[in-house]
Amino acid sequence: MDDQIRIPCVMMRGGTSKGPFFLRSDLPSDPELRDALLIEIMGSGHPLQIDGIGGGNSLSSKVAIVGPSSREGADVDYLFAQVNVLERIVDTGPNCGNMLSAVGAFAIEQGLVAAQRGETRVKVHNVNTGKIIEARIHTPEGELRYQGDAAIDGVPGTAAPVYLAFLEAIGAKTGRMLPSGTPQEIINGISVSLIDGATPVVIARAETFGLTGSESALELDGNAAFMAQLEDLRIEAGRRMGLGDVRASVLPKPVLIGAPLNGGSLSVRYFTPHACHTALATTGAVSVAIAATLPDSLVGAALPELRFPADLTFEHPTGRMDVRVELNEEAGGQPVVFVTRTCRRLFEGAALVRRKN
Incomplete structure (x- = not known):
C-alpha cells in the first residue's frame, strides 16, 4: 500500500x-x-x-x-x-x-x-x-x-x-476604519494611526524611532532593539483595536512611513510582523492608501495637498508600488483602492x- x-x-x-x-x-x-x-x-x-x-x-x-x-x-x-x-x-x-x-x-x-x-x-x-x-x-x-x-x-x-x-476595503477584521475611534493617538510615547483597511495596521513615523523609513529590510531586521520596541507597540495596538492579545497573531501589521527618496509619495516599510517585508504587501498598501483619505491620520498629515481621485506611489525596499484611490460618492465617499499586480x-x-x- x-x-x-x-x-x-x-x-x-x-x-x-x-x-x-x-x-x-x-x-x-x-x-x-x-x-x-x-x-x-x-x-x-x-x-x-x-x-x-x-x-x-x-x-x-x-x-x-x-x-x-x-x-x-x-x-x-x-x-x-x-x-x-x-x-x-x-x-x-x-x-x-x-x-x-x-x-x-x-x-x-x-x-x-x-x-x-x-x-x-x-x-x-x-x-x-x-x-x-x-x-x-x-x-x-x-x-x-x-x-x-x-x-x-x-x-x-x-x-x-x-x-x-x-x-x-474598510474594516477587514474589526468592521471599522478607525477601531480605536481616533485617527491618531499615542502608544508608548509614539504617535500612531490605527487603521483597519484591507488589513489592520499600526502606522508610525520612522523618524520617531530615529530612522528614515528608507532603510533596507535586512538593516531593520538586524536592529534588535528597534524590533523589540516595534513589537511592544504592536501588542498594545492590537489590544486597542479590539484584537485581544496578539502575541501569537500576525495582526495588526506594523508600518513605518517616511519621506520619499525617489519621487514617490511616501517611503513605506511594512512588517509581516516580525520581519520587514522585502517589498510591500498589497493589503498593506491598500490600508496606507485608505489612511491617506483621513487628513488627521499620520499618512494624511504627511500628504496635506492630496486631492481625490489620487495616484499614490509607495517606495519600498525593492522598488515602488502604485495605487489609485477613488471616493465612491454613491457609498457616502467610501474609498475604493486599485492595485496592479x-x-x-x-x-x-x-x-x-x-x-x-
Whole structure:
C-alpha cells in the first residue's frame, strides 16, 4: 500500500508572494485537520522547511484555498493561510493581497469561472475578512494569458497585468476604519494611526524611532532593539483595536512611513510582523492608501495637498508600488483602492503527505 497521500495542488506566484493553491474540496473540511495537513505539506518547524514545499520565508510559506462562493455577489471563495516557518502554526486571520492576485487565474483554469473575451472580472470573496475584491484578468480571445508587459517591483521580468479593485476595503477584521475611534493617538510615547483597511495596521513615523523609513529590510531586521520596541507597540495596538492579545497573531501589521527618496509619495516599510517585508504587501498598501483619505491620520498629515481621485506611489525596499484611490460618492465617499499586480502558474501536480496508520 502506498504510504503517502496525493493532494492536487498548483504552485503559483501572486504578486511578490508564492505558494500552493488548493481546491477547497481537496482538503479536509475540519479546520484542525486541514491546518495539520498544511503544516506537513509546507514543512513547518524547520527554518528551511526542508521536509516540505515551503520556501523557508514568510513570503513563500503561504497557502490559498479556493472554492465556489458561499456569499451572494461573489464568484469564488478564497481562504488565505499564513503557515509559520519556524513554528507549526497556521494563521487564517489575515488576508494576502499578493496571493489574491493569482486567485482569479486559478479559478479560471480550474473551471470555477468562465473566461470572457478581452477581460474576465472575478469577484473574490475573501473568507478571512468577509470582503469582496474584484480581480480583472487578462483573457484575450477568451483565453487566459500569463505573459504581458506589466512589471512590478520585487518580481523579475514582465507578465500580464492583474487589476485588483478593493471594493469593500474598510474594516477587514474589526468592521471599522478607525477601531480605536481616533485617527491618531499615542502608544508608548509614539504617535500612531490605527487603521483597519484591507488589513489592520499600526502606522508610525520612522523618524520617531530615529530612522528614515528608507532603510533596507535586512538593516531593520538586524536592529534588535528597534524590533523589540516595534513589537511592544504592536501588542498594545492590537489590544486597542479590539484584537485581544496578539502575541501569537500576525495582526495588526506594523508600518513605518517616511519621506520619499525617489519621487514617490511616501517611503513605506511594512512588517509581516516580525520581519520587514522585502517589498510591500498589497493589503498593506491598500490600508496606507485608505489612511491617506483621513487628513488627521499620520499618512494624511504627511500628504496635506492630496486631492481625490489620487495616484499614490509607495517606495519600498525593492522598488515602488502604485495605487489609485477613488471616493465612491454613491457609498457616502467610501474609498475604493486599485492595485496592479501580476501572477504566474509555476507548477502543477500533487502535494504528498504521510498516510496515517
